[in-house]
Amino acid sequence: MTTPDAPPRELTVALLGGGTVGSQVARLLRESADDLAARAGAALRLTGVGVRDAAKPREGIAPELLTDDLEGLASSGADIVVEVMGGIEPARSLILAAMAAGSSVVTANKALLAEDGGTLHAAAEKHGVDLYYEASVAGAIPLLRPLRESLAGDKVRRVLGIVNGTTNFILTKMDEDGADYADVLAEAQALGYAEADPTADVEGYDAAAKAAILAGLAFHTRVRGDDVHREGITSVSAQDVAAARDMGFVIKLLAVAELVDDEKGVVVRVHPAMVPRTHPLAGVRGAFNAVFVEAESAGDMMFYGRGAGGAPTASAVLGDIVAVARHRLAGSRGPGESTYAHLDVLPIGDATTRYYVNLDVADRPGVLAAVAQAFADNGVSIQNVRQDGHGDDARLVVRTHTAADSALAATIERLRSNDAVRNVVGVMRVEGEDER
């Protein structure tokens, strides 16, 4: 007979979503049951898998576990409710219902966290449950736990991440093969690395959601997806890639979150950027993800791994399940949302970076002087200028020192109105030049 004070020997897990990630979570709960029980301190029993169509068989999931009663499963009072459906609704309502029923929640839902993380965190606080979401950013790479726990005694200055595998696959191929964006996108779609509608990836929406989550954790400030300045990779040309290569750089879609304005604010942005080939992020190829963190005491760190896929994402979900399970057995909770810093989230104009500017110019005396004056008048200091070609092919390639984004934008405006400048061929931010 069990005494009343003995710890429960079993915890229940309800799974919302039976797709790529959900089926892997179900499989691992079954196949790794003994290891998980030893590590969590109790057996983890899957009580149900909520799906839209419960009649459709799912590989590796016992048919009797399937249910289309998502609301019923979410509010069944399971110890842990795992949400791997994605999207805003019904995921949000289901998570809130689960918390109201006293369940701790593990989710991989980056879009929801970036749109309305505050509501979820407040509900977790109110009901005294855990909200864990390691899988929402950079798949299997342990990243959120290091940021919110390991670095809790340090001050993060900047986070630079490659957090979208689809765009990194495309940019890597463009760099390796010299191919055009459209051709590589088609190849990525054929290989299943890009969706039929690739907008969320190639326009940077997915990366922006992840950037918001990372920024919130790094700077103890609530950041929403809408706060993130966002530019995609659709306008990156084979010519840009070749120009980067010539200068010893590679183009990456970066998610950047950093302290600005004497540490009173943060800017969070997603855009293509040139990165020196000697920077650790430059070697992150194909569908891999990596996040580079600059902290005051710890210095530079990088976390690298698989950013997507059913099994890697499920690994991150399972890690959270074990952590949440331990807390329930101990009657405790993990750290809640930390937004005490309340920094201002500032517009992109307040960001400061270096720039690459490629100008198609008239080949005549005085052009360089006019161009240099446009930079100087806006307070943008030039690092170096290279003239390429002559006559109709004359190009000026300018690289700047660090300048405010607003100053660079004003410079470009001024250059466009100068008749010696036939065309502004390329403008791209340059990141990571000082790290090594």
Next chain:
Amino acid sequence: MTTPDAPPRELTVALLGGGTVGSQVARLLRESADDLAARAGAALRLTGVGVRDAAKPREGIAPELLTDDLEGLASSGADIVVEVMGGIEPARSLILAAMAAGSSVVTANKALLAEDGGTLHAAAEKHGVDLYYEASVAGAIPLLRPLRESLAGDKVRRVLGIVNGTTNFILTKMDEDGADYADVLAEAQALGYAEADPTADVEGYDAAAKAAILAGLAFHTRVRGDDVHREGITSVSAQDVAAARDMGFVIKLLAVAELVDDEKGVVVRVHPAMVPRTHPLAGVRGAFNAVFVEAESAGDMMFYGRGAGGAPTASAVLGDIVAVARHRLAGSRGPGESTYAHLDVLPIGDATTRYYVNLDVADRPGVLAAVAQAFADNGVSIQNVRQDGHGDDARLVVRTHTAADSALAATIERLRSNDAVRNVVGVMRVEGEDER
């Protein structure tokens, strides 16, 4: 007036050790007090700094905090006792005294954990306190928390790490400059990257202690420093480095822990190894550290950053202090030692890797056949053979497929006794060839 149930507003911290790391910990506790209080949920008050000579002033530490009564400070009942003295004794006795007085302990002491971690973990369990030690391996890189928490739902197959900055600095210099070991060691000593007595680093003792800690966490099995097969870098020659370079490899001192024998055992080893230049570990240069983890579901991951230094190590210590502080406020504990798997720690002969073998051979018919036969008779499959030079300079460079270490050792023994082989010039393990 505070009600009895209100959480305490202050936690006390006693610091054992006032050297490079200790003074940085004291500085950060003071300079980051507000951030730490917000993140931990209570102010952290430093009650004393235990040192050998309390009369000697320490930069950044108020003189009235210094004490040479280490035993008294350790057993003062502080909420958190931080041990950054290093060495086995008196560190072990002081940590045990602290736990007996109900204090949670944060330590950076890899040597002690590798020698007698079991005793410390058992004491933490007995007294219901935390034992945290993120700073003991790879300095500032969040590594232990990911291994023991984020990957708790996965199965780690292998850990490959560059965990000693001194040797990586030396090997990087040898690779970049073609210099000899002795010259680079002297340079490293002049720059302060190597100790006057470099034995602990260059003979692999430091890396072996860290390998034992990593292996224990990765495989849920107790591993001691003495269980680790250890070879240092003192016999790595400029010639070896050049040969590696010719083949597209770089030599690194690796700490390797992996499942073997159908997952019933682990082998843990530290030795120089050739790593392909395309592997993420190959780009880890100078004093940086990195640990590459291969897990069943998550796939390949890498954690990269500064492995040593006062401020980076202090960052890791502070992260642990915040975690332990949160637990004390919540009346909970973090995960304890996990050794449920009880795998056998097997001898080096049971490891399987690829090999590079460089032979000085007689230039006459039949030599290749004799050499090939020596490999074949020991069941070692040859991947490729290259003949370099002629006459007195004739060399055979053999690279093998994966083979048991014991089989390779027997092969080398056989080659040494063959009169066609004038000298076995170089033998080195090859790691990381299949990862990308």
